[in-house]
Amino acid sequence: ARVRGVARRRPGTRAASSGRFLRLDAGGRALMVRGVPPGHADCRPVLHVGQLPRDAGLNVPAVIEQDLGQGLLLLSDLGEQTYYQRIQDGVDDARLQSMYRDALAALVRLQQARTTGLAAYDSARLADELTLFPEWYVRKHHGATLDDKTTQALDKIFALLSASNGNQPTVLVHRDYHSPNLMLCDQPQYGPNPGVIDFQDALAGPITYDLASLVTDARTTWEEPQQLDWAIRYWEMARAAGLPVDADFAEFHRAYEWMGLQRNLRILGVFARLNHRDGKAHYLAHMPRVNAYVRQVAQRYGVFTPLLRLLDKLDDRQVSVGYTF
Template identity: 30%
Template sequence: MQNIENIVMQSRAATNFLGNDFTIFRMAGDASSREYFRILYPTKQTCTMMLLPQEASSLAEEYESKTIQMQELPFLDVHRLLQSKNVRVPEIYAVDLPSRIILLEDLGDTPLIEKLSDTPESYLMAALELLACVVNPHPETDMSSIAFSRAFDQDLYMWEFEHYLEYGIEKIIEYKDTDVAKIRELFFEITQTYLSWSTHLTHRDYHSKNIHVIDHDQLALIDFQDALQGPIYYDLVSLLKDAYTTFDRSLQEKLVTSYQSLLDPSLEDALISQDEFLFRFDLMSLHRNLKAAGRFVYIDQVKNNPNYLKDVPQALQYAIETLNLHSQLKGLKNTLQPYLQKLIEEV
């Protein structure tokens, strides 16, 4: 911890805000290379310090399909974008990029996931209302943001599907080359369907640990630096088919229908049938859930962090449910589902 204190003390931007008398506590992190600390300073108030990694990361610390010249740290860029759309995000108090420090408003210790055990529907509905603010047009939107310069494209979709094939099948369970080739072919076909949909501002990791419940049950959004253009269903899936939570199908369907009603009528997705909207939600979930499962195995095998393996079964159960809900997916189900079951048993 002494090294962290030295970093802060050597930052003029930080000490101008904090003074020289403060206490630092490490906060629980996530799977990223960023580190987080809570700082208690002389007024007995607190703030959060984000310590950036030594080297700049890519779009999502995983893959980016093209090089984008960044004029500003994506976190700061997307923060300004979300504020322009009246989305609640933590205030920024101080920035010292040479010292890798960003001081932020402390949003407390209550992520949305902790509120979902008793009355999930009301909190999830509030999260969908927040998501609608992200997606719907707003006259003050900062269109210069990097989030409008990058998007889910064929390369990114297929890289994430391949991530599942590599770490969800090839590196962990026995398989037939012909099966993997068939699955890859069907993933490519699904990707073409994704590419036919309209795109909108997408958080890219809109799950219940990245939404905080603050004063008077207001919701605030974090971890938004990877925002890009993507299908409207991606963030919806991230929330309602999150690997960290389990929701009944009936509740999912009710909330998906409610979310469609929150969309601005100018958006194409607001005008399609409820059945088609729900099918797109499910089809998008295959990508999100399989990518998550593969990523969790990767974090275990490559980063030596097994903490996420416990969430693999839920991600795959959602995928199995989707394969069994829609007859259009029968071909993929016949080949893929046995491998999903094997991975559940393996982890």
Template identity: 30%
Template sequence: MTQNLSQEGVSRAQARSAFLHNYYNAVPEQVTALDGDASFRRYFRIIHEDSRLILLDVAPEVGDVHAFVELNALFRKGAVRVPHIVAADGALGFVLLEDLGTEHLADRLGAQDDDLEYYETLIEMLPDIARLPESPHMKPYDATFIDMELDIFSEWLLTHWLNYEVTESWQRQWRALKKTLISTMLEQAQVTMHRDFHSRNIMWHQQQWVVIDYQDAVQGPVCYDVVSLLKDCYHTLPEEQFEHLQRHSFDVLSKAGLITDSSYTDYQQQLALTGLQRHLKAAGIFARLYLRDGKPGYLRNILPTLQYIYDAAKCVDTFQWLATCVQSEIIPLTKAKLEPLK
């Protein structure tokens, strides 16, 4: 088995070298692997003479770059700044992109007093994304898919990582919670959403914001991207800033005609429950990245994400069981799991 994996690695490296040689008509001077992507995608920085590009590498047996390429064109037509594609080979799974540098929104936060302005500007970008037409490259974001996302939490974080005993009573309440969250998300206006619109997927390049990792865009609830941005698993906003930006997002989406029949109070509730769904999924994914994919770097994001879950659940009468469970059992178990890894 080790030999087969090694051979596959060599074969992929050879395919990558052939693709680059075909583009440059030479062997590039420098090819550097980049870390940090929470998926099967691999990225390399390519430097040759005065050219600096990024290579996206997705082996065909594990993924497909066609959505990445097609949705890139869709976002650009909608005036949303995304990386420029220089060359692509969908069959081989390679895409050459402009090099946007290394500065993400996450890197700029807290350095100056501009955080609020950054977030306001990014919120004002959301109607441009929301108005993008549906694409055949967008997967269905329906009740079945939302339910599957939620079960990542119970399967990977609770069962596989924490060895938490899920009782019959817990399962009954969990099913009721999922039903409520699914209804909340499907009852909202359905628009195009980036789906991972957070501080690590927004880059600062040539004095403007550029959106990356857009390839999982779908049609879904209107406030989902707001939740991704304002309740970011990688950065927690001060409460006063969150309250201001939550109101700003409502005003921006309302003015754009994307929210027409909800009061601000209704919107706050939708935002909270949509966030609860997203954070349950995210906490499970962080555990799955560690257990299945050998990526321990995301484990440190589980506790802040569990805090979001607790904060949302404690405000809903029928979710008090989850708030209590998270506070008294899941968070302590998580801390105990993380302690040896420090």
């Protein structure tokens, strides 16, 4: 691909995926190059999956040019900052609420997209992902060995979570719909806010998954009243759009919390693996936050007491006491 003008490099965004981004100023036109190292992945999922949210009205990068043999895509640029970067720089509450209302509205549009050609994010896949928690977080990260009683208790909890979450209504699931993958589009040339990136791993799966990704974000800490407010706002938007969310908010909220618990257990395992296997120690900084999100839900439902006791043992705490449903 050839772009007229002088290209000037600017910092891009980074994620835990194999894709790398380079932002360019080319003849007064803001562009982004996405590159995938040979042998890691290819760009074809980006091309296919990207059309699905675009057709639903989301602001996603447009493909200007492509070189699939080299694993390169030239994309339209969606802004200078991710949500995460803006939050780290400091943002007042009014602006924060506006940003997240936009993100919730975009999520509702995303969930109205077609799921053509997407693999199923079903109970079996959810169950398989949960094995990361005992393997990498418990055994490798904490150096702990599970006794038979605890193993059986975890197996029951994992089976319950996977069955419950796998039975939710199915929509397009981004899988990482959180602050690092939402671009703050605060200039007209970038399109409507937010811009959504890094969607190539999308699946057809549980309707509450991406809401849990956004609200219990591994990189941002939100107090429970704020979490509840955003969950309510999403639920109201989703119902108004005709999405298949439960008409009973209490049941919807339980399903959303259980989905968040499953996701965050997986993330603890993923972050432990990124550190111990891949040498990416910076992910350790996010573990206490994810642990807190896990505890928040585990304390609320009596069925998860064995999990809570395990976390207490791993963290060398006294046994937690919470209220249950």
